Amino acid sequence: MRQMLNDRGRQVLRLWGVALIALALASTAAADQIKLTIIGPGSNLAPIAISQLKNLGGDDDGTVSGQFVHTLTRDLKLSGYFRMVDPHAYIEKPQESGYTLGQFNFADWSSINAQFLVKGSVSASDQQVTVQAFLFDVAAQRQLLGKQFTGGSEDVTRMANRFADAVMKSVTGVQGPFDSRIAMVSTRGGRFKEIYTMAVDGEDLFRVTNNPTINLFPSFDRRVRRVLYVSYKSGVPGLYVYDLGSRRESQIPSPAGNLIGGVLMPSGDTVVGAVEAKGATNLYLLGLDGSVIRRLTQGASINVSPAVSADGSMLAFTSDRGGTPQVYVMSMSGGPARRLTYKGSYNTNPAFSPDGSQIAYQSRSGGSFEIYRISVGGGAPVYLTDGQHPAWSPDGRYIAFTIGRSGGLGLFLTQGAGGKVVGKLTTEEDGNATDPAWSSWLGE
Amino acid sequence: MQRIRPGLHGWANKGYGLGLACWVGTLALAAALTACSSSKPASQGTGTEGAGPGMGVQNLGGAGGSSLSQFQKGTLGEPGSGGPLTDIHFDYDDYTIRPQDGEILRTNAKWLSDHGSARVQVEGHTDERGSEEYNLALGAKRAQAAKDYLTTLGVSSDRISTISYGKELPLCTDHTEDCWAQNRRDHFVVQGAQ
Numbered sequence: 028m029r030q031m032l033n034d035r036g037r038q039v040l041r042l043w044g045v046a047l048i049a050l051a052l053a054s055t056a057a058a059d060q061i062k063l064t065i066i067g068p069g070s071n072l073a074p075i076a077i078s079q080l081k082n083l084g085g086d087d088d089g090t091v092s093g094q095f096v097h098t099l100t101r102d103l104k105l106s107g108y109f110r111m112v113d114p115h116a117y118i119e120k121p122q123e124s125g126y127t128l129g130q131f132n133f134a135d136w137s138s139i140n141a142q143f144l145v146k147g148s149v150s151a152s153d154q155q156v157t158v159q160a161f162l163f164d165v166a167a168q169r170q171l172l173g174k175q176f177t178g179g180s181e182d183v184t185r186m187a188n189r190f191a192d193a194v195m196k197s198v199t200g201v202q203g204p205f206d207s208r209i210a211m212v213s214t215r216g217g218r219f220k221e222i223y224t225m226a227v228d229g230e231d232l233f234r235v236t237n238n239p240t241i242n243l244f245p246s247f248d249r250r251v252r253r254v255l256y257v258s259y260k261s262g263v264p265g266l267y268v269y270d271l272g273s274r275r276e277s278q279i280p281s282p283a284g285n286l287i288g289g290v291l292m293p294s295g296d297t298v299v300g301a302v303e304a305k306g307a308t309n310l311y312l313l314g315l316d317g318s319v320i321r322r323l324t325q326g327a328s329i330n331v332s333p334a335v336s337a338d339g340s341m342l343a344f345t346s347d348r349g350g351t352p353q354v355y356v357m358s359m360s361g362g363p364a365r366r367l368t369y370k371g372s373y374n375t376n377p378a379f380s381p382d383g384s385q386i387a388y389q390s391r392s393g394g395s396f397e398i399y400r401i402s403v404g405g406g407a408p409v410y411l412t413d414g415q416h417p418a419w420s421p422d423g424r425y426i427a428f429t430i431g432r433s434g435g436l437g438l439f440l441t442q443g444a445g446g447k448v449v450g451k452l453t454t455e456e457d458g459n460a461t462d463p464a465w466s467s468w469l470g471e
Numbered sequence: 472m473q474r475i476r477p478g479l480h481g482w483a484n485k486g487y488g489l490g491l492a493c494w495v496g497t498l499a500l501a502a503a504l505t506a507c508s509s510s511k512p513a514s515q516g517t518g519t520e521g522a523g524p525g526m527g528v529q530n531l532g533g534a535g536g537s538s539l540s541q542f543q544k545g546t547l548g549e550p551g552s553g554g555p556l557t558d559i560h561f562d563y564d565d566y567t568i569r570p571q572d573g574e575i576l577r578t579n580a581k582w583l584s585d586h587g588s589a590r591v592q593v594e595g596h597t598d599e600r601g602s603e604e605y606n607l608a609l610g611a612k613r614a615q616a617a618k619d620y621l622t623t624l625g626v627s628s629d630r631i632s633t634i635s636y637g638k639e640l641p642l643c644t645d646h647t648e649d650c651w652a653q654n655r656r657d658h659f660v661v662q663g664a665q
Contacts, residue, residue: 218542220639239543241639243603257607259539263634264607287607287635301604303635306566306615308608329608345605351564352605373564375602394600394646415602432599432646462603 047182049189052159052173072110073198075103076141079121080158085151091183092121092149095158098187099145099194101228102205106195107440107449112141121146126161128170136165143171143198145190156180160190162197172197184231185469192468204420208466209427210235210245210254211436214458222256224271227420227465229436229452235269236260236276244288247466248295249337255291255298266300268315280317289313290333299323299333299342310344312359321361332376335359336383337467341403343367343377343386354388356403367401370408378417378426379403387417387426398428400441411446412439418465427452433459537660538594538640548642555582556591556659559617560652564601566612568620576617579659580624586661591626593617594658595635598651603637610635617657 077100080092103109119135126146136144147160155177162172172193176186188205195203210224222235222242236242240259247254254269266279266286279286284304291298292312297320300313310323310330323342324330329352332345343356349366354377357364368374373391380387386403389396396415399408411417414428414437426439435453440446453460541547556579559572568576583589595610595617614633622628643650 218545240539241636243639259636262537262539285611285634287611288604301608303608303611306612306633308611329605329612331604331608332602345602347605352601373601375605389602391601 047176047178047185047189049186050175050177052161052175073108073142074112074140075109075143075145076112076114076117076136076139077103077145078117078119078126078147080147080149080160081121081124081126083148083150085156086149091151091156091158091180094183095147095149095160095187095190098184098226098228098230099191101230102188102191102203103194105205105228105438105450105452106191106203107438107447108195108199109143112139126159128161128163133163133165133168136163141165143194145194151180154179156183156186158183158186160186162194184226188226201422201424202468204422204425204465204468206469207421208247208251208469209418209436209452210247210464210466211453211457211460212243212245212462213453213460215456215460216458220459222254222269224254225452227452229454229457244290244462245464246290247464248291249293249467250295251466251469253291253295255289257286257288266298268298277315279313279315282311282313282317282319288331288333290335292335293337293339299335301331301333310342323357323359323361324364334377334379334386336379337381338383341379341383343379343403345375345377354386354401356386365405367403367405368408376416378419380419381421381423387411387419389415389417395431398426398439411441412437412448414439416462418463420465421468425449427463427465429461429463433461435460436463537592537634538596538636538658542640547640554659554661556661558656558658561613561655561657563598563651563655564609566595566609566616568616573620576620577624580621580626583621583626583630590630590632590662591621592632592634592660592662593621594660595633595637596640596654596656596658597638598654599638599641599646600651601638603639606637607635608637610637613655613657617659 077096079096086092100111104111116139124131126148142165144163144165145160147158150157158176160174161170164171174190174193191205192203205227207227208224209227212220213223214220219239220242222245224233225231235254238260243257245254245256252271256267257264258267264285264287266289267276268279269276281302284302286300287303288301289298298313300311301308302311307327308329308331310333311319312321312323314320328346328348330344330346334343340359341356342359343354345352346355351372352375353366354368354374355364356367371390374388377386377388384403385400387398387400389398398411398414398417400411401408414430416429418427424442428437428439430437435451437448438450438452440449538547557575559575593614595614597606597609614635618631618633621631641654643653
């Protein structure tokens with residue numbers, strides 16, 4: 028399946044092309060009059076059935092329907108809120124029955140214990156694919172959600188991702204995180220660490236770097252137009268920014284010494300770079316042309332792993348200024364840094380939650396790392412899971428992370444009693460997959 | 472700024488005997504990875520075609536060149552690839568030159584004095600523990616510490632460059648203290664005439 032999807036790289040280019048149009052379909056029962064049963068983690072997983080789309084023309088071989096159902100199924104399984112009713116149990120024939128309220132028999136679905144049901148239609152031509160999709164509450168025999176998507180054939184996975192996000196909003200009250208991208212470092216296909224981006228379910232892989240050296244620390248801007256990373260492609264470490272639209276890479280000149288780390292500011296027009304000079308590493312706000320806008324840290328100690336809040340106002344980073352690596356926070360406009368972590372002798376890789384209230388970070392325990400979250404204002408850290416490189420989802424509910432040393436990327440759901448690991452985002456094909464960065468929602 | 476860790480003693484003489492085993496292990500790993508190389512290519516960016524092996528810093532005087540070029544060739548850690556200068560080693564999360572390594576640096580400085588046209592690049596490396604970015608900064612501290620020491624011994628600072636590879640280019644990939652001790656190193660790459 029993945030191989031087929033890998034050929035769909037054009038989708039990445041089109042993410043900003045306004046090719047994909049979504050409409051909310053008026054429900055026969057007005058949606059805003061429906062009192063939803065909100066489901067949550069900790070309760071039993073909600074059984075959901077996802078029927079193949081009814082072919083209204085142009086999808087005789089079921090390609091679009093298969094892709095849509097495949098991606099929607101992967102997303103909702105990963106979410107940690109649903110379990111799939113086995114399609115082999117489905118009674119109804121999707122091509123022989125209707126897909127709107129009143130045009131099919133809810134008993135076909137209640138009898139196989141589906142709590143929720145997705146049905147829909149597809150019509151496709153050479154130029155355009157239109158998918159209508161509906162979510163039903165089977166027991167209440169009500170429509171909860173209706174959406175129509177129009178785009179090219181390469182947009183079908185995104186249609187499914189966006190419908191998954193809407194399904195999650197309908198049944199959990201919060202939009203899902205699946206219409207977004209994850210960047211990572213992977214050694215797939217060889218020994219060298221390269222930068223990739225992929226869909227949240229691990230498909231639609233896009234290779235950003237292709238140099239047999241060392242590539243590290245990917246980050247996105249808010250509008251997901253650029254990826255920033257460190258590369259040794261010239262023989263020495265440098266910061267590079269890759270434009271996902273034009274597919275052009277450019278190097279950010281170092282103001283002094285070597286740029287050994289960095290993160291894109293949300294605007295994508297500036298970066299916080301870690302500049303190493305004479306053994307000291309300090310953080311600077313830099314233009315993409317390497318111009319120094321502001322020096323953020325001073326002194327001869329190590330200051331690395333910058334992270335910036337979504338509104339661009341706060342900086343978190345790792346410093347050994349107090350004797351051991353610890354997480355500090357400060358205002359991007361300057362002023363003193365405040366030490367945030369006190370528990371443990373090695374705390375690093377901070378990441379802001381999307382609302383800016385929490386920081387996830389990794390803390391060494393014995394020979395391995397654990398991930399904690401802590402309020403930006405301070406307080407007691409809360410253990411989340413074993414692993415490294417926490418990255419928050421755009422909805423703030425999930426954290427992608429590196430399992431163990433490089434056991435691939437895992438997905439942690441922060442909701443419920445202490446949270447739980449709900450899935451794995453990579454496979455053995457991805458080699459050592461590490462250091463995820465999770466983008467914002469891709470938007471309209 | 473250097474932190475002193477009283478009571479900690481060196482790893483310099485530990486684990487050297489593992490060199491060959493690690494080399495074999497590295498080759499085996501490389502072979503395994505080659506055998507596993509994916510038949511499922513990702514869609515690909517076009518703007519980032521990198522230079523092939525051998526690009527980067529030109530290495531004329533040393534055997535094997537930089538650790539990165541050796542990694543590219545699959546020879547990193549191979550016996551005899553070290554060049555004329557000897558590595559020094561560090562305590563965990565530390566960049567202080569240890570007394571026994573001062574002797575090694577004096578020998579290296581003598582060699583540089585005898586080869587007055589040679590330049591040297593000091594590579595700072597760390598073990599696998601800790602985060603990637605912090606280790607890059609720590610490796611830079613280690614490289615700078617050796618440069619400062621060599622400069623004190625009379626080697627002109629403009630003959631010495633530094634680079635950090637952090638934890639990215641280990642000589643030894645086992646998860647053991649012996650292995651980590653070998654990887655916490657400064658490596659000296661002799662380059663051509665200035």
